[in-house]
């Protein structure tokens with residue numbers, strides 16, 4: 145089988161084994177398989193051909209690939225630019241009191257996300273409903289404040305499924321990447337705070353250099369760096385023209401910013417509200433502390449696209465004041481109950497520069513099929529290299545696809 149044909153074969157086998165639908169995005173519809181818990185962990189078979197592999201990036205795609213490759217005998221090292229693992233899975237725990245937390249990135253899980261659910265199950269993580277199952281929701285539109293009953297809101301769809309079908313990881317989404325990190329497979333194999341600056345491909349191996357001057361030599365490299373920041377790495381020989389177009393601004397990412405407020409008390413409960421809803425900024429309003437003990441509570445604003453860009457133009461203090469002044473109409477008493485506030489902009493993150501890949505139609509047609517293609521000894525994964533942009537499921541899927549390529553290759 146030629147390399148391309150073999151890759152396509154592996155890709156199709158993975159799609160079949162994962163039961164994933166092909167065209168899914170953050171907002172798209174999909175079918176729900178009857179058994180949501182997959183048997184995906186342990187999908188690779190050892191072929192006795194152990195390789196030295198460098199994985200660049202300790203987000204979901206890099207972690208799952210490394211985990212599965214180690215389990216079939218490969219020698220894997222992960223190099224991560226940030227001083228933490230998880231990438232766009234970030235549970236924000238500071239500065240909140242009462243052990244409260246809120247999600248910076250990945251938060252909800254669809255029942256059809258068999259890989260996300262499969263690995264959560266593999267690591268014995270518990271799942272809970274994502275949306276608040278008690279209290280009423282609010283919708284603020286054109287100055288009209290509408291109260292929506294809990295039952296009505298949960299039985300309304302968001303994307304393809306009803307809101308009451310969404311799940312979350314109990315204790316925070318970051319428990320999933322931390323489970324990989326703390327596993328015996330990846331123990332001592334992850335280096336943090338070491339941005340990769342260059343990748344030099346020779347006939348028989350690849351040399352990877354980090355910003356502190358260290359060099360690593362490998363048989364194969366898996367690059368899971370978001371396309372938006374891929375041009376921080378110098379490739380020799382250069383990557384394909386399609387990847388260069390994509391990494392030099394030719395592959396759109398969605399901007400997304402979240403603003404969080406911790407309140408001294410849950411004053412909204414006086415009105416039988418649960419602190420959740422929507423407004424026409426547009427924003428989704430979540431209260432991630434709805435099922436956590438403690439008198440304080442966090443309400444957060446989830447903004448995308450223009451609303452996120454407008455927020456990014458403001459200072460931190462202005463962001464909090466702007467959202468708070470709007471929320472005073474949605475949740476009267478917000479301003480006088482505020483304890484602390486903060487924001488998280490993914491467009492401003494040095495190692496993300498965007499929330500998730502959202503290519504235009506023409507970018508998708510011209511480049512999507514090239515993004516995940518291996519270039520000799522360098523393989524590519526990440527949500528941008530999947531058909532399921534903006535979900536952990538896509539990142540996991542692409543990581544497993546790349547791990548299979550590496551395991552199968554010479």
Ligand SMILES: Cc1cc2nc3c(=O)[nH]c(=O)nc-3n(C[C@H](O)[C@H](O)[C@H](O)COP(=O)(O)OP(=O)(O)OC[C@H]3O[C@@H](n4cnc5c(N)ncnc54)[C@H](O)[C@@H]3O)c2cc1C
Pocket residue numbers: 200201202203204205206223224225226229230231232233248249250251252253260338339340341368369370373376377400490495496498499500525526527528533534535536537538539
């Ligand atoms: C606001 C937001 C909301 C989301 N909501 C959901 C949701 O509800 N449910 C869901 O399932 N998913 C959600 N997602 C998507 C999900 O978080 C991502 O699809 C997934 O985490 C991406 O994983 P990844 O491995 O592809 O990339 P990343 O997590 O970005 O990992 C790539 C890693 O590479 C590192 N890196 C970059 N450059 C270098 C370099 N030069 N050298 C070394 N390392 C480098 C980065 O620091 C990063 O750790 C959301 C994402 C965002 C941002």
